[in-house]
Amino acid sequence: MTAETMAPAGSLLAAHDLRKAYGPTTALDGASFSIHPGEVVAVMGPSGSGKSTLLHCLAGIVPPDSGSITYNGRELATMNDSQRSALRRSEFGFVFQFGQLVPELTCVENVALPLRLNGTGRKEAERAALTWMERLEVDDLKGKRPGEVSGGQGQRVAVARALVTNPRVLFADEPTGALDSLNGERVMELLTEAARSTNAAVVLVTHEARVAAYSDREIVVRDGKSRDMERIV
């Protein structure tokens, strides 16, 4: 069976039987995953269960020890490092728990950064960045540095940065983990709305049911194994 035949029909990104260990610690032990365009999938599980490792493998940041990952019908394992980097720059977007904004750059420069890395000129990149900042209601922070804005504002800037390249897949690793519930909910609303408006798929790693509620489907990772969950409405 080829990787392509293993991927569910119509899926944009799919993984099958992923295994990954860090030294003696097994992070993934036969996990599988798939996501369709425009779909929001929450990856849930307790701390240390392997959810973040699954996200890193799916995004091509970390190669799995075994198993296959296909993006748009293409096996990630066949790509070299620079091809995977190019894929992340142009097709994927990322939001991390603590934003990971570059502290020296202003908010608008942070949002424009992925475009600039893709070769877009500064002015054009910042114009596009500002459009996304408006959509995420943080355009008034454009000249401020990350150290001068609140956690919730910073996270919305990070979401704008993740979406500015119009990615086809948005990876969000505990995007509200460092926020209070009010701010967290606002970030999730804006994130999912923006993703749906661009038909981007969202891989949402979280351990909070409240956050997972924004997804279309949930996958639970436990001891490195994944399991699709039926949503109880």
Next chain:
Amino acid sequence: MNVRQWSRDLAMGVRFAFTGGREGWVRLLLTGVGVGLGVALLLLTTAIPNALAARDDRADARWDLTEAWSDEKIPEARDDTLLIAGVPTTYHDTDVRGRELEPEGPKAPLPPGVAEFPAVGEMLVSPALEELLASDEGALLRERLPDRIVGTIGESGLIGPSELAFYRGGEGLSSHLDLGVVARVDGFGNPSTTSEPWDPVLLLLVLVVFVVLLMPVGVFIATAVRFGGERRDRRLAALRLIGSDSGMTRRIAAGEAFAGALLGLVLGAGFFLLGRQAAGSLEIYDISVYPGYLNPSPALAALVAVAVPAAAVLVTLFALRGVVIEPLGVVRTARPARRRLWWRLLLPVGGLALLVPMIGQGSENGEFNQYMVTGGVVLLLVGITALLPWVVETVVARLGSGAVSWQLAVRRLQVSSGSAARMVNGIAVAVAGAIALQMLFAGVEDEFTQMSRNDLTRAQMSVEVPSGVALGTVTGKFEATKGVDAVYAFGETYVGDTPGQDAERITEVTVGGCRALREVASLPSCRDGDVFAVSGGEWDEFTPELAKAGQKLWFDPDYGVEADSVAWTVPGDFKKGRSVEDPTGMKRGGFLITPGALPEEIDRLLGQKVYLGIDRSVPDAYEYVRNTAAAIDPYSDPLVWTSTERSGRFDSIRTGLLVGAACVLFLIGASLLVSQLEQLRERKKLLSALVAFGTRRRTLSLSVLWQTALPIVLGLALAVVVGLTLGTVLLKMTNVPLAVDWTGVLTMTGFGAAVVLAVTLLSLPPLLRLMRPEGLRTE
């Protein structure tokens, strides 16, 4: 705020430093090693003057009359006198101190380090010489010093562990008493210990070298106590959360730095002891010292022990001025107030104000005020550390954004221009000081360098041969020596118009074969038995009056050994010649006499010298010549000619500067690397996140390079300006014409730039490692 609270907070900081887990220990060790290296260098530097003084004391203790012209001669042999002959030699460019000893009675004094006089045919040697003579490398020297080795000279008789020295037994030395190489002594030791006073310009050089070398060490120590600052700030934020106020937090931080400085003092003492031991096996410019000599003066050591921890506390408090540490784990750097220029300019201006009054003083107008020189140079150089943050801030604030790598670097510099400037401060101070010194050295070099007139195309060595030894035999022996391709042997004396010292008209006499004489004059024809009167000689007044056929003249009896004046009549068939420069660059006048025309009894009155052309492609040619010379006359010390002769002290100061500058740049490079790695480690997660969304490694590497290169370029530019200013003032102080040594400027700037490049290259592998995706893992 009271002392109790201060000490309680400081103590808590110290405790945190030692109980901070693995991370805390790493930070403490980094600071400790950094401060320790600085302390060790400070201690070593302060120990050098003592080491040199100890060397001088040893040299004074073994001083004998062969080392100086002296009127205090002991005319008669006694039972407590010793005849001592200086028999120094040189081997592979290293001086070998040699003495021949002949006790004249049972109470003859023993030289320091010698327990018993060696008998004739025996010698005592220094351990280094013993080792050399036993090795293959010393085979040619062994030929020159064939006596049986019966013991070694003790430490008290040597000025350094690498010194090559020997004492050998001698006999019949009394017959050489009047030749200057043998003295009769009844004890060792320099009766007048007042040493030759230092030339004010040399003293100025020493002072500036010390300041220039020590300043960057101080800057380095100040940087080292701030290692790990960002991580510490986060820890301090946690303390704020549990109720410590901002003052307490600062004092706790100072306590942590204090602990690092204390550990640094302990490590520094350890490094110093290791360095001291290693110094025993080092030899720099023929100077080696026993480890026991390298003792810093107690006052200076105490100053280091007090000043370093105190400076650590002050630097930390100063550094925390612009940082607001808040609870909730957030450290917000308050937008710093714009740096003001006026007070920063006060330092260099103050330095210039101290130096300017000494302009025009030079060597002739008395000594420079040491305190004003030191203070002025220190203020000017400290001025760099004050001005550089302002320069970096002002320039980077005006830089536009370009490529992503450039933008990342410039923005980071705009946010933390202070720490960027701090990283470069040490290099800038070292380079500025070195540029100024290079200028000073280049300027005063002429004062301490004499161009020798020797014509190195004709001869490269000269040997004095004692009177009475036939020049023909000597010439034959040197011609047969390996590596010698030309031999010009001359006998030299004077003739006067009356016998003895009363002669009013005197002229030179040069005796030699026709080939040799053609080296000193242009002759119409020449064969053995000819006599020439030469015109055109330097300082020659009387040849035209004395060179008359039948004129009766007297060879000078006072030249050489005592003898009655020997009369000589100018022959009727004497020829005329015209003087040309001899191999020493002199133009001789007077008479040139071939051996066949010389009265027999004159031989013993001649001073004899042989000039030798050397085939430098023959390895060890100089050593073969020295061996031949020693076989002809054990007291000979052949001279190797060079185009310049420089003051030994001048050379050693210049070497000291280069060695010191290399050590300092290495030290600063190490601190730059540590700071750079620390910054990168702090940004591990961010770097991984940047890579996660596709940032090229090249972009991040380039941004690190820009981030280092920009402050370096600004720092070096400022260093060049301050260095040239200081150099100009120093040159004007010494009354030397102003000239910029651009090669020196470029060399020193290049050194500084090379250090930065090396640091950047060395930080790339860790940078690439830190950019791995593993950095994103949190569990």
